[in-house]
Amino acid sequence: MTTAAATAGGRTTKAKPATMAQALGRALRDSMAEDSTVHVLGEDVGTLGGVFRITDGLAKEFGDDRCTDTPLAEAGILGAAVGMAMYGLRPVVEMQFDAFAYPAFEQLMSHVAKMRNRTGGAMPLPITVRVPYGGGIGGVEHHSDSSEAYYMATPGLHVVTPATVEDAYGLLRASIASDDPVVFLEPKRLYWSKADWSPEAPAAVESIGRAVVRRSGRSATLITYGPSLPVCMEAAEAAVAEGWDLEVVDLRSLVPFDDETVAASVRRTGRAVVVHESPGFGGPGGEIAARITERCFHHLEAPVLRVAGFDIPYPPPMLERHHLPGVDRVLDAVARLQWEADS
Amino acid sequence: MTVQELPGAAAYRPTPPPAWKPITDPAPLLPDPEPYRVLGTDAVADADPELLLRLHAELVRGRRYNAQATALTKQGRLAVYPSSTGQEACEVAAALVLEERDWLFPSYRDTLAAVARGLDPVEALTLLRGDRHTGYDPREHRIAPLCTPLATQLPHAVGLAHAARLKGDDVVALAMVGDGGTSEGDFHEALNFAAVWKAPVVFLVQNNGFAISVPLAKQTAAPSLAHKAVGYGMPGRLVDGNDAAAVHQVLGDAVARARRGEGPTLVEAVTYRMDAHTNADDATRYRVDSEVEAWKAHDPVRLLERELLERGLLDETGVERAKEAAERMAAALRDRMNADPELAPMDLFAHVYAEQTDQLRAQAAALRAELDAEQDHDEHGTEAGR
Ligand SMILES: Cc1ncc(C[n+]2csc(CCOP(=O)(O)OP(=O)(O)O)c2C)c(N)n1
DSSP states (O other): OOOHHHTTTTTTEEEEEHHHHHHHHHHHHHHHHTTTTOOOOOOSSSSSSSSSSSTTTTHHHHHHHTTEEOOOOOOHHHHHHHHHHTTOEEEEEEEEGGGGGGHHHHIIIIIIITTHHTTSSSSSOEEEEEEOOOOOOOOOOSSSOOHOOOOOOHHHEEEEEOHHHHHHHHHHHHHHHSSOEEEEEEGGGGGGOEEEOOOOOOOOOSSOOOEEEEHHHSEEEEEEGGGGGGHHHHHHHHTTTTTEEEEEOSSEESSSSHHHHHHHHHHHSEEEEEEEESSTTHHHHHHHHHHHHHHHHOOOOOOEEEEEEEESSSSOOOHHHHHHHHHOOOOOOOOTTTTTTGO | GGGGGSGGGGGGOOOOTTTTTOOOOGGGGOOOOOOOOOOSSGGGGOHHHHHHHHHHHHHHHHHHHHHHHHHHTTTSSOOOOOOOOOTTHHHHHHTTTTOOTTTEEOOOOHHHHHHTTOOOOOHHHHHHSSSSSSSSOOOHTTOOOBBBBBTTTHHHHHHHHHHHHHHOOOOEEEEEEEEEGGSSSSHHHHHHHHHTTOOEEEEEEEOOOOTTTEEEEGTOSOOOTHHHHHHHHEEEEEEEOOHHHHHHHHHHHHHHHTTTTTEEEEEEEEEOOSSSSSTTOOOTOOOOOOHHHHTTOHHHHHHHHHHHHTTTTTOOHHHHHHHHHHHHHHHHHHHHHHSSOOOOOGGGGGTTSSSHHHHHHHHHHHHHHHHHHEEEEEEESSSSTO
């Protein structure tokens, strides 16, 4: 067994700039090295290394049987993964793009999410379904969906999404190690985001389901995840000039949902805005706002607001900037948090 | 640039496209022109008498099991029962061709196959009784959960067989599906994956004439369902689904082939659903009595029984003995199904995730409180505890 830490073997492990894509690839590699039951399968994941190159080098290092180019059929890939998991393997499936995961929905909803439950706990399915999601990369139609609402509305699935390089590694490792199925949503516009990160001594996340406060503040809480975290961080910096000290919570996992961290923050600040790319109607923000209201009603100075994608099919790339929640929309929402009542 | 100026133009001759490879000969993959039969043919001479007797006992038991389960729906003991009456030869043969270590992937209609494999009938029927989705541990019995979303169990069989092969285990998966299910995308994807991966899988299509009310002619324009195999590069086999000896032989050959590492086979068994789709269905709306009568003359139990009687392998006492054994099974099943199942409402939350989430813990507590209040009410006849 070679863990990432063990391979470091005394060498100095200096943090260097690394991309989220590299951290994800490293997480796959380390999981495969540590556990021979981990198998990667998907479209173009072998020789090519995936269209986003996340699986680069895996087929070479572990062989085609461990990192497999499958026929082009998402239901077949996930369905086969179910059978592999039934036999004791730990499949990691790559869906090429968000909108191309839809053909696999029947397998996901009817079997992956339900197998543990429908067998009275006898046959859990430790499957990780990696889905590059969200917009902002100039993708043409069907390459930029934010489909998290469908997944989080399906009991039996965990829904995890990293927003930082370090989390990309730690959360993916934790997801693969989980005995439950995880839909692992990768914010594709952050694939090339960089941070100082040492692949030789990566900090592993021990369990999924905990949100984290990325910026402490006292005026209001921005609650977000995945691709919208950098937007919220930037908005929080810009808000300083307006006299607002914003707290930013990165959910990291939509299921399980960390009510504790979210409610504690909102109780401190008394105001909250939920930010995500996914359409607002029927989206995660509605659920989050309801949960905050149920738990923090007497601490709230204003209604919980949502900044979300419009309730439209994802726009053509030349128009996507009008759709995506940006810093200005976040600040506008913060401005509408009934500050007058304070004075 | 004209053709003459192209490099190598002097040698230009029309050829097949450069990437084209000669087509592999489809002939060995093609099904027989007629469903393969054993009973009443010369092939029966080679059949193992012991196997035929075993099949007969299982068919008689299976017929009785179907009748008993249907009766249980009338008594309100089963929520619904999709009967396999008329299809017992397929159900039984599918179970008998497998070794202990092999896996069976049944659909909702295939509880009999599971029972013939040795599963406790009460455990096989919990889905249809409505007390729990799967009444048994699939890994213990190597029987996947009964599957209702059509054809979705087929890719599971492929993945499992593939995984077993990667591990170097000698395990074959046999997956069952109806004729209607062959129109689903998952049927196509499963067969394609199986062939590409050379997975040790056998696909058994029971062509029982109908998908609820829709006849096969509205389902496909293929020459036969077995012919579909050719497009995937695997052999298709057509068999008389009411001839237990033939089904057993064809499935057995396919299992042996898979075991040898030669890949998957698609078997189409031509049979007939004698009962309505389920007890809740009215078959008179879409089929005529004369068709049902014609199939009665080709009944799987009688076909085999006749053969055995004629060849002196079985006598009337033997027939009686098989019937009595079936009666005992039915009586035991009836008795056990007449007891109310034990319901475990708190289990609703127990197996959603490996670790219960806070959210589910809170909801479980709320249900617990409701149940306690109900019990209080029942015990004291008051609203106490509300
Ligand atoms: C995906 C899906 N669509 C529809 C149904 C509803 N349904 C249940 S059984 C059935 C007919 C299936 O016919 P066939 O595959 O021929 O099998 P049979 O019932 O004859 O054994 C239908 C339409 C279903 N279970 N799953």
